[in-house]
Amino acid sequence: MTLTFGRAVLPDPSSVSSSGAFVTFSGMAYSSASTAANRAAEVQMLEAQVLGMVGNPDEDAFRVVWSAESKWDGFYTEIDASWDWVNDGSGRVSVANWSITGRRVTDYASPRIETTGVAVVQTNGVSITSGTAYMTAFSSADSAELQKTSTVSVTRARSGEDGTVVAGTLAPTSSAAVGSFSVSIDPANYYAGGCALEIKGDDDVWYEFVGRDIPASATNAWRLSNGIIRIGPSTLEVYDGGWQSIALKVGGRSTGAGNIYPTNIGQVQTSLGTPTENLCPSVLRNDRSCVVLKFNTAPGQTSTSYNGQTLLTLRAGQTLATLAFTGILNKYGVMLAGGTDPISAFTGGGIATSADAAGNKWVICATQPMDAGSYTDGYVAYLSTAAAVTAWGILGVGWDLFGTSSSVLEQLVCTANVTTRVVAR
């Protein structure tokens, strides 16, 4: 029996008390992992998942599902939580008393989740003037109560690890498109189809992280997932019946066709060709519609004087992740390795020439024209013209799961900025 509060899967609470609209769950947190070290790792991750809900700047409501009793299932806001470690004599920090209080949202188990967005066609050099911008996606199991403004379209042709999802999209042109899109969803399916920032605990298990206060142990042990694609410091994965991965690097070349100095995402190099430490990301946004990580370095940078930054963004429902680089004059690029797929160039990027076993092709694209080719360990596409020092080079990497190279490029260029809230029915 478990109580799932937000993303934390806790053991059964020992008490539940209600006061007006507020409900307080309390109990003990412990783990049944096989080693003491793993038990400590798991429970410490639980603590982060629970305390991350308090004052969370990105999510306004958290779901509750109690496997023993569905009476309190629903969505809760104004979360307050306490976590008190107990000395269980094991010599490790692995047992705690916890208490979580939340205000139950009206309509209990089935409120309306509204996503409002503004979508634009990014300034680009690849001749895209309009297109489809993805706002967010929800599990289509509960898509019965769907409400939307006329500017929003809905597509159900997407499925990933969480099953089929329904995605809301906007169609920006030369001016922004604005719209909102609501679903009513079972708490158990709330995060299905959405984004998650996952961090690997000391027990080598991946946990979905809540909030922005990321621990230093996340260095090189993070990945972003939306159920369709997953991206980590040096891997790109796609879900088609199972997760398939290829190796990923980022890099850039300043002039000519020289080396491209590949590094992991967020990895510094003291001199070109010598990558050294991985940096811990900062979390700029972490909610089910969008996750943004920031690293204080940029590909090709060997000195701290360039103010380089790397931003990695993943949105729900999309088949690509966005990489934005700034700080150093560079032709930023992404390198993918794995299999023997050569790369075929197209305006705005490159796509694997032949599909993999599941019938999918990886894609690298950018808002400006790219050149494509091979490098030491695989295939690369990089900007044809170096991005200026203070400008952002915006690239995308993903899969053509539900479309072609053009639809993947369109997902990059047409982008929506959304907020998701729990509102009245």
Next chain:
Amino acid sequence: MHGERHDPRGGTVTVTQVLMGPGNYTVSLKADTPQSILDQIVLVGSSVAIGQKMDIAGMADADILAALKAAGGYRGVVLARPDPFTIEGQDLSWWLVDVLTDTAIVNAGSTTTTAWVDDLLPVNGIAKGTVTNGTAIVDGIVKPMTSIYDALQAVCDESAVEYQVRPDGTIDVGPSTTLFPAPSSTSATIITRDPSGDEGGLSGVEAVDLNRSRDATNVYSRAVVVHSKTAKKVKFATSSQTPTGVTWKDDDGATPAAKSLAVLAPNVKATRAAQIASQVIPRMAQDQREVTLSSRTHNVTAEVTPGERVLVHDVQSGLYDSAGTQYVWRGEVITPITLRVHALTWPITGDLGVFLRVSDGGTWVDLTPYVVTEDPTVSWVVSVAGRKVNRSPISNGMVTIALPGSSSEGRAALGRMTSDTDTSDDFGTWTPTWGNITAGTGPTNEGSWSVANGEMRLMARYVIGTGGSVSGAITLDLPSGWRLREEAAGSIDPYGLVRLVAGGTSYMGIVDHFASTTQLRIRTINVSGTYPTTVATSGTIPGTWTTGDAVTVSITIPVEPA
């Protein structure tokens, strides 16, 4: 024991700055401030400077002021001591208020902004700083007994510029976008609900309470500028525009009848009235939009001053610009809206320095250790183009050029009544236009006129040059912009004597008729019969016109602006 002083009035330790307005500040000192410090705080003759912390010991006055200006500090005159430990006052523009021009300032012809600012400043130690010219002002007059503060506002209105008082005692003047550049991706302040922080060239400010208000109570679709002539006759210019930001439909779903804003501008000519109408209506034909927000950020005064253009982005409040410039902010592409900061109230926090400058800067006192500091929440008032808040009105209609101006940022349209009947005072010199006189080489042609209460006293003189003469009936046009008053046309003939010198002999002539509403007819008097008659001049009447001959006219006629 001395402890933290608790202000018995519960007042705050803040500075309020307003765009082109005096603002105010309050500084509270702790209860254990030494008497020797308190005694140096003198009213009027000292000022408070607030900026980054500095070690001012041994620094020259000019250097301290330069550092203050460079880091965006504030300086205000010490004006009030509600109790010995509290200092209140306004910014340096206080020195311009109620300082009156003893004589009129008249600049005929086209005069630059810089020249006008030179006419007004320096005053009381406040001098001009960097001045960038706006539109030149034509035939502008500042009447006697006008406050320099009001005159400066009026010059800025008319010249389509704004001003900014700097903490070193100078005033920068220039077009709005020169003083307060538009945001760019390499340098801008952006206000969102995200935490503060810098990214790329954008400096982020977190909005804690964000409120966006919209008010269409006083929306207009037509401006009517009345440049009244007499109590009976009204002349006006209009300009219409369909209001934006509202759904302009009446209760039946039809286009409503015009809602008109009347602007009284008795000092202007018709063309200027039309210009004013077309300048006023765009600002009034929209809902008034104002955004107020609080933020928690330190040292905001170094980054933002009233007048600046900042980016604001909050989709929920509708604060975005669907056709605006794209910015990459915290990993997402957004299109924020650009708003102007009109007012800023910020607390004096522990990381700021507070100093006292006595009189000419010979003495500086560091008050920082004694100042009670505040929790760092800043209140902002920002708005989209619309009406400007806290805009001081022009006083008493004493400034001729102070009419709803041409600055592109909205301000309230003014209405101002001076006399309730005729056109008000005006005067000038002009080069008269004569009919049927051949100039020759090197003629003299001069004239002057003045108008009071609708009566123009007009003097004009022409001396024929070498080889010139008269070719027919001489006529004289009125100065441009004026015409015979309409109800007088056809019923009143002007009469005034004219001196004609023809062939070297002085003859008596007369203005006896209006040839048109803007032209006087000049004749000579013929005494050949029993009763004198009037006869048209010609090349030989009243004498043979030649070099050196002259026509001099002096007459009073009823007029109105043309």
